[in-house]
Amino acid sequence: MKNKPTVGEILQAKGVSRRGFLKYCATTASLLALPPAMIPRIAKAIESARRPSVIWLSFQECTGCTESLTRSAAPTVEGLIFDAISLDYHHTLQAASGDQAEAARHAAMEENEGGYLVLVDGSIPMGNPGFSTIAGISNYDMLMETVAGAAAVVSIGTCAAFGGIPGANPNPTGAVSVGDLVKDKPIINVPGCPPIPMVMTAVLTQFLTFGQLPEVDKYGRPLAFFGQTIHDRCYRRPFYEQGKFANTFDDEGAKAGWCLYKLGCKGPTTYNACATVKWNQGTSFPIESGHPCLGCSEPDFWDKGGFYEPLSTGNFGSGAKVAGAAAAGVALGAVAAVAGRRRQAKYTKEA
Amino acid sequence: MDLLEFARGPALQWAAYILVAGTIWRIVGIVLLEKKPDYSEPRKSGGYPAAIKVIWTRAFTAEPFAKATLYPKMMAYVMHIGLFAVIFLFTPHIVFFEGWTGFDWPGLPNSVIFFIGVATLVSGVALLVRRLTNPVLKLISNFDDYFSWFVTLLPVVTGLLIPVRALFRYEDLLAIHILSVALLLIWLPFGKLGHTFLVFVTRGTTGMVFERRGAKT
Numbered sequence A: 001m002k003n004k005p006t007v008g009e010i011l012q013a014k015g016v017s018r019r020g021f022l023k024y025c026a027t028t029a030s031l032l033a034l035p036p037a038m039i040p041r042i043a044k045a046i047e048s049a050r051r052p053s054v055i056w057l058s059f060q061e062c063t064g065c066t067e068s069l070t071r072s073a074a075p076t077v078e079g080l081i082f083d084a085i086s087l088d089y090h091h092t093l094q095a096a097s098g099d100q101a102e103a104a105r106h107a108a109m110e111e112n113e114g115g116y117l118v119l120v121d122g123s124i125p126m127g128n129p130g131f132s133t134i135a136g137i138s139n140y141d142m143l144m145e146t147v148a149g150a151a152a153v154v155s156i157g158t159c160a161a162f163g164g165i166p167g168a169n170p171n172p173t174g175a176v177s178v179g180d181l182v183k184d185k186p187i188i189n190v191p192g193c194p195p196i197p198m199v200m201t202a203v204l205t206q207f208l209t210f211g212q213l214p215e216v217d218k219y220g221r222p223l224a225f226f227g228q229t230i231h232d233r234c235y236r237r238p239f240y241e242q243g244k245f246a247n248t249f250d251d252e253g254a255k256a257g258w259c260l261y262k263l264g265c266k267g268p269t270t271y272n273a274c275a276t277v278k279w280n281q282g283t284s285f286p287i288e289s290g291h292p293c294l295g296c297s298e299p300d301f302w303d304k305g306g307f308y309e310p311l312s313t314g315n316f317g318s319g320a321k322v323a324g325a326a327a328a329g330v331a332l333g334a335v336a337a338v339a340g341r342r343r344q345a346k347y348t349k350e351a
Numbered sequence B: 001m002d003l004l005e006f007a008r009g010p011a012l013q014w015a016a017y018i019l020v021a022g023t024i025w026r027i028v029g030i031v032l033l034e035k036k037p038d039y040s041e042p043r044k045s046g047g048y049p050a051a052i053k054v055i056w057t058r059a060f061t062a063e064p065f066a067k068a069t070l071y072p073k074m075m076a077y078v079m080h081i082g083l084f085a086v087i088f089l090f091t092p093h094i095v096f097f098e099g100w101t102g103f104d105w106p107g108l109p110n111s112v113i114f115f116i117g118v119a120t121l122v123s124g125v126a127l128l129v130r131r132l133t134n135p136v137l138k139l140i141s142n143f144d145d146y147f148s149w150f151v152t153l154l155p156v157v158t159g160l161l162i163p164v165r166a167l168f169r170y171e172d173l174l175a176i177h178i179l180s181v182a183l184l185l186i187w188l189p190f191g192k193l194g195h196t197f198l199v200f201v202t203r204g205t206t207g208m209v210f211e212r213r214g215a216k217t
Helices: A007-013 A018-031 A036-048 A064-070 A077-084 A098-111 A139-147 A157-162 A197-210 A237-242 A319-350 B003-031 B048-057 B070-088 B091-101 B110-133 B135-140 B143-164 B170-187 B192-213
Strands: A053-058 A086-089 A116-121 A150-156 A187-190
Touching: A007 A036, A018 A036, A018 A197, A036 A197, A053 A098, A053 A139, A064 A197, A086 A098, A116 A139, A116 A157, A139 A150, A150 A157, A150 A197, A157 A187, A187 A197, A237 B110, A319 B003, B003 B170, B003 B192, B048 B192, B070 B091, B070 B110, B070 B143, B110 B135, B110 B143, B143 B170, B143 B192
Parallel strands: A053 A086, A053 A116, A116 A150, A150 A187
Antiparallel strands: none
């Protein structure tokens, strides 16, 4: 590891200017809610850090999380930071395959015992080990073997963080999250379907800088990015307050860019940084494109009612059960009336 | 299942079943009661016109009591109109009713609803203070009066906490608000809050009986 180039050397070789590098450090400090005094420390730590070994495990997933990281429209400093890590194992990106790929994973684990990061995307099927295997190894066995010597685990995407779509009702594979299985390692969840690239790289930067993972919320998500709701930071929020809503996707309200609450927006209950960091180099985010937030960074988002059902829609149960309650009411009323008539007759007789 | 899912799902469902069963129970129980025979000569014809008249006239205080009851009457009007506005003119509530009935209508801006909610709460507290300080009112008040006051204003308080994000996160506050509404729906048919669906029936009945007996209505 001592022979590996530092991140600073790699960035220099890639043609990143000092100005551009410091700009990235300042942005990262800002995103992580760190004071400006920390910027030189971040810069120094990143520059001098040796390439950390990262093992990326992909289980029951769609590769969207990897796509999110790699499909940038233009190379960015964030992308180069990601390049600067030593990605020793990644099914989609690595050239090696078969035994060679597994040998690379084992080599990385041995060489960096206790110091490597494990990034996981995808949930782990516990219903049957055969539901998802890699090189004949079940996802569960590969995860537990790999995390044993890891410094920390980062669950990338909602599937790894919370079970995601594979874990949605009726969960045919018995899918569970990384946190359901790994109990003895620091875990940070970076959910989203997919997660924001900047959030992933900022978490890695924090690890490079301080050697520890950032402060997290009750779901293990970095507070700097998941501390506020989409609704709180949404540029359409004033329309919500004014009571101006789009009722359909093509009405005047939609054209005027009014609030999408009535079209099922889950922004008020979704904690993520989409409204501030945005996507595609800060171009926009789903609400800006005219679609309600699906709440993809929240646990069980797939099972929390219809995507186009407003948040305040209640569930009164089936009509049959309501009718049953009404019938029960009639019966109880009749019994009460009979009892009342008997009481009346008794009092009349006594009088 | 998190708290919000529980509130929006089983809690609201059971509250609805109890509300429906309890309301019908009360109405059927009253309708099927045997009417007492009235052997007296009717002074006036009575009937539905008398019922409608009293439903209207009882909305206002009779002249001899106008001054004495001005304050509670005003507070009661503010509270009832306020409750109507926050329940039926707040857009998320309208969306809720739309999901249930299929109908929607225009709402008021959130800031207006917030102001009305505060006014509703203040009037409710003023009425409670009067109940606690007026010796006669205090004497005739029982658990039903206080608990009905509590379950009526609890959703107002929990609703007002949501936009200010007080104490808890949005989704937890929303869940607490829905649970407080569920409590209101469960209690509504059984206590004095039954006047929600019985008020015009009882006023109308009173009007018909009084008219028949020749009382001033």
